[in-house]
Amino acid sequence: MLRRKEKTPFYPDATPILQAVDCIIFGFERDEIKLLLFKRKIEPFKNEWSLIGSFVEPDEAVDDAAVRVLEEHTGLQNIFMESLGCYGEVDRDPGARVISQAYFALIRLGEEETQTVETLQARWFDFDSIPPLILDHNQMVEDALEKVRRKARYRPIGFELLPEKFTIPQLQKLYEAIYQRELDRRNFWKKIQSMNVLEKLDEKDKSTSKKGAYLYRFVQHRYEEMVEQGIDFVL
Amino acid sequence: MLRRKEKTPFYPDATPILQAVDCIIFGFERDEIKLLLFKRKIEPFKNEWSLIGSFVEPDEAVDDAAVRVLEEHTGLQNIFMESLGCYGEVDRDPGARVISQAYFALIRLGEEETQTVETLQARWFDFDSIPPLILDHNQMVEDALEKVRRKARYRPIGFELLPEKFTIPQLQKLYEAIYQRELDRRNFWKKIQSMNVLEKLDEKDKSTSKKGAYLYRFVQHRYEEMVEQGIDFVL
DNA sequence: CCAAAAGTGTTATCGCTACACCCATGA
């Protein structure tokens, strides 16, 4: 393992650069996709709105740094997270030359999470009221949202934003929020049923209608079987 | 501008890390997609097969480093290049802790390029004969190929691999190489014609048949008009 | 004149879209 400031015989002419990770955190609540932002704790730009981030430690993989950052700031583990891309302009951070690797995470919002996370210096924002962020973080958010929109159509990442048990109308609301347009109830139903990736439960959710809607669960292995059969997931 | 080893008042506790870029270079020749590899010039692993790469300079954007690397090794400019992703495991390079940002590039292969590039320590490889590469470079190549395959279907990146003037059968051969399956001549024809992104020239290429095939040119602005009209590019 | 690749049209099928109707139930 390499230690800080230890010299190695190789690459003597190369200059090390500060490496950061930043994490774009999406949630879904009351038919809206939300973004979790934090008040920055260090200078420069202390107390301004920002994504969460951290520098990559010398003995830590970049992916691991992203996971660590998310856990440190939200207490959440086993969250869906994926690389978004590298932000490497020379002057992007006036504090120093910093290269940032951006990640986006999708969080299931229950009542607890909403509370917990907002305890200190953090807040969920609707997309039409995102404040100016530090550095190139607004750009990162825009890029992340576009990536989620494109990806949700062909990969079952939407389920990461819903609680484990959800109703079909809830799922539809989510996709309507992602695509920013209304979908036809019946066609959506047929589509999702035809893929056979949901398990119907015996419970009903009566919070939004008198009749009540059946709860479902996403079944990962059914999705994998579907892919193996060469059937495409498209929603 | 920041200089090497210059101290800044911010982020005193963070440890800088070496940042590299590596470039996966694809070409297309005689109905095959090829990969350009180089003999590594520095230790460790000197003289083994490798992607081209370089460390990112402190006053250089990461994207710019990728462009520089490509030009330094091939002499080519204005090449299609896109970010692939970050490779950031701690022990990926035994020479030092190095984080690499991978890029893939698509090159038009004419006779000149084939010659020029092969002058020193470089060679085009078919995919069934790629040698073991240093570090995680085999993984990068695999990831890049998958990304190109997925992307080619919805974006007109295939044209980057063809000479400026090409025939429809040539284009089809390219897509067959990308997708690894045969396509129907007539359906391919209809599809590409219906999108109206090609300009038919008065010349014919007689190298592959007695009858000869008309040459075409990809017209960028027609593609953009198509996108504006909400029509999808799909091949 | 024939082999071999280029160029074009026609039909069947599948998936998506649009739309209409019944169900369950709390107020």
Add this chain to the structure above:
DNA sequence: TCATGGGTGTAGCGATAACACTTTTGG
């Protein structure tokens, strides 16, 4: 009983896939 959201079926249309025929020309 009625208003509201849940659950299901069907007909039309457009895109794709499968497939057959004509054209050109060097040998």
